[in-house]
Amino acid sequence: MIEVEHLSKSYGARRAVEDLSFSVKKGEVVGFLGPNGAGKSTTLRMLTGFLPPTAGRIRIDGLDMLSEPVEAKKRIGYMPEACPLYGEMRVEEYLRYRAELKGVAGRNIGARVGAALEMASVKEVAGRIIGQLSKGTRQRVGLADALVSDPPLLVLDEPTAGLDPNQIRQVRDVIKGLAGQKTVLLSTHILPEVEASCGRVVIIHRGKLVREGAPDRIRSMGPGASVMLVSRSAEEPLLHALRAIEGVTEVTVRDRVDGALRCEVHTSSEEREELGERVFEALAKAGLSLRELREVKGASLEDVFSALTTTDHAQPAEEPSVPAEEAKS
Amino acid sequence: MSAIWTIAKREIGSFFLSPFAYVVLASWVLWQGAMFALFCFFVAGAPVGSASDADPLQMLFGQTTLFFIPLLVFVPVLTMRLLAEETRQGTLETLLTAPVTSTGVVLGKYLAAMVFWAALWLPTLMYVWLTSRFGDVDWGRLGATFVGILGVGAYYMSLGVLMSAIAKSQISAAVLTFMSLGSLFAIGIMQFMQLDDATMQIIRYVSVWQHMQSFSSGIVDSRYLVYDLSLAGLGLFLAVQVLEIRRVEL
Numbered sequence: 118m119i120e121v122e123h124l125s126k127s128y129g130a131r132r133a134v135e136d137l138s139f140s141v142k143k144g145e146v147v148g149f150l151g152p153n154g155a156g157k158s159t160t161l162r163m164l165t166g167f168l169p170p171t172a173g174r175i176r177i178d179g180l181d182m183l184s185e186p187v188e189a190k191k192r193i194g195y196m197p198e199a200c201p202l203y204g205e206m207r208v209e210e211y212l213r214y215r216a217e218l219k220g221v222a223g224r225n226i227g228a229r230v231g232a233a234l235e236m237a238s239v240k241e242v243a244g245r246i247i248g249q250l251s252k253g254t255r256q257r258v259g260l261a262d263a264l265v266s267d268p269p270l271l272v273l274d275e276p277t278a279g280l281d282p283n284q285i286r287q288v289r290d291v292i293k294g295l296a297g298q299k300t301v302l303l304s305t306h307i308l309p310e311v312e313a314s315c316g317r318v319v320i321i322h323r324g325k326l327v328r329e330g331a332p333d334r335i336r337s338m339g340p341g342a343s344v345m346l347v348s349r350s351a352e353e354p355l356l357h358a359l360r361a362i363e364g365v366t367e368v369t370v371r372d373r374v375d376g377a378l379r380c381e382v383h384t385s386s387e388e389r390e391e392l393g394e395r396v397f398e399a400l401a402k403a404g405l406s407l408r409e410l411r412e413v414k415g416a417s418l419e420d421v422f423s424a425l426t427t428t429d430h431a432q433p434a435e436e437p438s439v440p441a442e443e444a445k446s
Numbered sequence: 447m448s449a450i451w452t453i454a455k456r457e458i459g460s461f462f463l464s465p466f467a468y469v470v471l472a473s474w475v476l477w478q479g480a481m482f483a484l485f486c487f488f489v490a491g492a493p494v495g496s497a498s499d500a501d502p503l504q505m506l507f508g509q510t511t512l513f514f515i516p517l518l519v520f521v522p523v524l525t526m527r528l529l530a531e532e533t534r535q536g537t538l539e540t541l542l543t544a545p546v547t548s549t550g551v552v553l554g555k556y557l558a559a560m561v562f563w564a565a566l567w568l569p570t571l572m573y574v575w576l577t578s579r580f581g582d583v584d585w586g587r588l589g590a591t592f593v594g595i596l597g598v599g600a601y602y603m604s605l606g607v608l609m610s611a612i613a614k615s616q617i618s619a620a621v622l623t624f625m626s627l628g629s630l631f632a633i634g635i636m637q638f639m640q641l642d643d644a645t646m647q648i649i650r651y652v653s654v655w656q657h658m659q660s661f662s663s664g665i666v667d668s669r670y671l672v673y674d675l676s677l678a679g680l681g682l683f684l685a686v687q688v689l690e691i692r693r694v695e696l
Contacts, residue, residue, distance in 0.1 A: 165543040168693060190545040197543075201536030205460050217452045218544045262540070 118143045118270050118300040119164065124173030126159050126324075133159045134324040137173070143269075146296045148315035148332075149304040152426050156324035157304040158198050161274050164302070165195040177270065191220060194263035198274040198304075200256050204248030208239060208258055211247060212265050219266035229265055236294075237261035238287055253284045260288065271295065273303040277310055289314050308422055322426040335421055342392045343383045345371075347409035348400065352378055358403040362395055377408055449546045453554025457528065458561050470523055475569045477516050482506050482573045501584065503577055506570075507591045508662025511635070511655045517602065518631060522623035524562045525606025528555040529685070530619040533692065548689040552682055556607050563599035567592070587664035594661025597674035598654055602627060604681030611688040630654070 119141040126134040134156040141147045151157045162168040164175055166186045175182040180189040203211060212230045221229050234240045237260040242250060247258060256279060263271055276292070277285045292314045295301055305311060311318050312332050320328040320335070328335055348355055352370070359368045359382055367383040384392055393412055400407050461467050485502040506513060529552075532538040541551055577583050606623045613619035634653030637646065650656045651673045660667050 162539070167539050167543045187545045187547060190543060193543070195540070195543045197536070197539045199536050201540055203456075203460065203535070203537060205464065206456075214452065214456050215540075215544070218449055218541075218546065220448070220545055 118145075118178055119302060120174075120176040121160075121164070122174040124160065124163060124175065125171045126156070126163060126168065127171045132324055134163070134170075134321075137321065137324065137326055139319050139326060139329060141300055141302055143300055144297055145317060146292065146301040146303070146315050148311035148318040149302055149321070150306065150308070150311060150318050150422065151304075151321040152306055155321050155426070157306075157321065158274055159324075160321070161195075161272055161302070161304055162197075165193055165272055166190050191266070192268050192270050194266060194268040194271045196259045196263040196271075196273045196276060198278070200259035202247045202255055202258060202262075205246065207244055207246055208250075208261075209234070209243040211258070212261055215262050216265045219268075221266050229267060232267075233261040233265040236264050236291055238291075253280045256280055257284070257288070260291065269299060271299055271301045271303075273301065275305055276303055277305070277307065285310075320422065320425055327425045328421075343381055343413040344393050344396055345379065345381050345409075345411055345413050346396060346400075346407060347374070347377050347379045348405060348407050349377045350400075350405040354403065355400075355405055356380075358399050358405060359396065362399045364392075364395075381413065449544075449550045450554040450557060453541075453546070453551060454557035454561070457555060457558035461527075461558070461562065470520065471565060471569075474516065474520055474566055478506075478513075478570060478573075481510070481513055485509075501577075501581075501587075503573060503583065503591070504587065504662045506573065507595070508659040514631070514654050514658070518624060518627050520566065521602045521606050521627055522609075522620040524566075525559050525603060525610050525623060526613075526616040526620040527610070528559060528607055528619075529610040529689070530613045530616050533614050534616070538689075538692070542689075542693065548686050548693075552607060552611070552685045552689065555610075556603060556682055556685075559603035559607055560599060563603050567595055567599075584664065587662065590664045590666050591658075591662045593666055594658050594670070597661075597671050598657060600674050601677035601681065604678040604685075608681040608685040608688070611685040611692070 119139075121140065122138050124134055124137040125132065137156075137160060149157055149161070159168065163170045164177070164182070166182050166189060169183070177189040178192045180192070182189045206214070209230060212233055213226055216226045216229050216233075217223075234243055237257045239254065239257045239261050242254055242258075247255065250258065256276070260273070260276060263273065273292075277288050280288060289310065292301060292303065296314075296316075303310075303315070315332060317330065318328075318332055318335055319326065355378060356368055356370075359365060359380070362382070364384045365382055366385050369381045369383075371379040371381060373379070382392070382396055393410055397407065397410060482502065485505040488505070489502050529538075532541055542548065574583055574588060605626050606619075609622035609626060610616075610619040613622055630652055631654060633649060634655055637649045637653050637656060641649070651670070657670050657674075660670060
């Protein structure tokens, strides 16, 4: 549905996007991740035909965005980051205008507007003036706008930014509901959002692709997990039991409090699942005491993300799921 | 094509739904009314025979620059929103990511601007009606007058659209439009100076006063129409280029 090849965008000397290549297949829900200023919005603006790229190629449903922009744009429902709307219009009036502009046939406009109002759950504000709506509601009006022409591809730039938790859930539900029928590319820097709704993620940093793959695959590339425990048992058998746990790479003794030993257990990234449970089981089996046990750092997508997008680690490592030509960036 | 009309329709709708539109139209009608009344008094007070050719309508449209001075303010006020507001609000992004070309956007805005221009002149039909009740109206001359007004509007509005594309806020759009129309007006005024013939030829084209004097006396001079339409075309062409550049800049 989307094919991006060697896409670059420069603003003067500054390179916002550099040799970015990725593709999104029909029916996929893909999360486009990166810290603020990574070039997410710039990329999405190029994909939707708003910004002309400095170099590279974009194809939407096989149509080249540069040579057939109008046809390509007909296939996209785009919700920009700031979600700009005409404040003086009423919601329904705005959606009718957008449907007409996007070439929805006159006889279908009523039905399409109704469906979009329903899907984005803005039906109850259909008659209200946009300028008087709250940020969250406006955001959903923007989503309704993206949906109104029933396009096969949705490009959503931070669709949940500025929403309250309930609204976030609503938007996520809408996106989940679209999975299968539509292709969705959504950008975000909120990681739970990706884990909740995306089948695949593309992580960019400083305009370059750093990782691409399913969220759990990416998660497994992160650092290992650690737990902190306090035990009154003797040091020798305790350390021995801990080191015997599968996947444990390191056990460090922190300090002693009232005769109790406080230590930290680390694992490699492959073995970090349920470390706490495994530590508990091992100590119980060895008949050792346990006063306190807590997770120090649960390796999450968040860890991987921050590891990948802090400058030093930004270089793509050898990564099996990324084809060689894409990894070279 | 339909996108042009859709854009124009939205623009016209939001203009006529705002109280601002009526403030503008009311003050314009007030000015026109005062001018018309002035000319009626003038014609009525003239001794019989001295103003044989005097027709208050012709005087209103063609005999005075006073009639066009307020346009230097009204035109910017009518066109300043068109594209500058889209840029400021960020809606240019939703507009240009819809299946529309920059040319379509500019033409849609221009079409709306021409409707605003027509709205300015619609009330003058009232004076035509009044004149026809108490005297004779030369319909051919009147037709030519409106062709002339349309010609002036074609390039005034095009310049307004261009300046609104260049500016990032309504105020600067208005100022730029005022400056450009003001400069053209000032060049036109130079027809009253003693200049060589060649310069005079050019100035006569630019002079809105000369232009309207010709049309209001019933002469449809195609040279003026060529000037009007070329300037209008140039303005719109440049406005499209500005939009394209604006996208690169963002």
